[in-house]
Amino acid sequence: MKKLFSLALTIILALSPVAAHAEQQLNFIRDAEIENYLYSLATPIYRAASIDPKSVTIAIVQSSTVNAFVAEGMNEFFYTGLLQLTDSPEQLAGVIAHETGHIAGGHLIRGKEEMRNASAEALLGTLIAVAAGAATGNGGVAATGAAGGMQIAERGFLTFSRSQEASADSAAEGFLESAGISGRGMAEFFHKLEGQELMPADRQQQYVRTHPLTQDRIGAIERFLETSRTKDAKLPEKFYSMHERMKAKLLGYLQPETALLRYTDNDARIAARYARAIALYRTGKTDRAILLSEELVKQEPSNPFFYELKAQIQFESGRIEEAVANYKKAADLLPESALLQQAYGHALLESKGEGKDVSRIDQAIQRLLEANRLEPRIPMTWRFLAAAWGRKAELTSDQDFAAMATYALAEEASAQGKDKAAGALAARAMKGLKKGSTYWLRAQDIKLSIDDAKREQDK
Ligand SMILES: [Zn+2]
CATH class of the missing domain: 1.25.40 (Serine Threonine Protein Phosphatase 5, Tetratricopeptide repeat)
Structure with a gap:
């Protein structure tokens, strides 16, 4: 079996546009569950901003740095360091609303005029493509040369002025209010970052450098909260559990040793057992990881992501037939996910199937075409489809x-x-x-x- 992917939460490399001086690599992550959560949380905010949610691309950058930025108009980048720093969906909603405020305010266009490096725009465009390309493991393939050789400095186009920050905040307050989301989370997140500005630049978190935080901004959000009609609003329960699981998943994948210490055996919460299952899998304890993922599936038999985790561990340990069955369940439960369709198609492609291979190959082709229909520009889906059509040519001459x-x-x-x-x-x-x-x-x-x-x- 060719080991084509290693993580459902996959990582890819490119050069960072936010490195102040030196080149810095950006690692992108694609994950159906985390993206599903981010889009669910962001959709009411985009609507409030009169932005078509379908026109926004959310990209997740794997970095312990706390940062978020917008690029080329309709693309929002969130660092895992920032996602992990937020304690609640309201805090994350505050960040999303603020970034959306930059989009709605057209701040990017002004930023573009200030760009010194003409290749910056091209690089950002490439970054979006590379972020899409991160779909399914084998990060090396899509990463090679995609953004190679391009360099860019942060100064000049990613740092917003104080007036732009104030305007993005005030737009964000309005979006949160019309979306019925409490602005308290935004204030809480500001307080988390408070004090960063007093540090020397090289020790500040990037978020504070790209979005200057001032006492004026904190004062403004506090004043807004005094009169906000939605300051005590609560999001539907599912958002709190999605947030908790996102953090558990990120820690389980990115820092499995830490996850095993933080989420102990005695911790019966689903998020805790989820983090453990992932961390055990990431540290090579496959059997225990599969057992735990089976328990999770039993507890929530309609959760596509628990089937996905189980399928992924099985796939990687060579139990392809079982992986096919579990990917099928995951894809049936969330048919609009290109990533799940792709993983299912890939597992079908690697499986031997019953008797003649052709029907399995046809099923694989069908899933991969569906993945393409849902998200047309993922290089890896095309790569798998090429393999499937190639196999079909061999079998049918x-x-x-x-x-x-x-x-x-x-x-x-x-x-x-x-x-x-x-x-x-x-x-x-x-x-x-x-x-x-x-x-x-x-x-x-x-x-x-x-x-x-x-x-x-x-x-
Ligand atoms: Zn900002």
């Missing part, structure tokens, strides 16, 4: 599938920003595909858009 595999590799290269390779692969796929057929047309689209971009460059 039908060369159309070989050409489709080449087309899928062209899509993968295109999603990774590797234009030259994408153009060559698309041209090769077109030769094998029936002229005018769906995939021939799509391959032609890739080729034409890359030819256009090249002509633009040559001008």
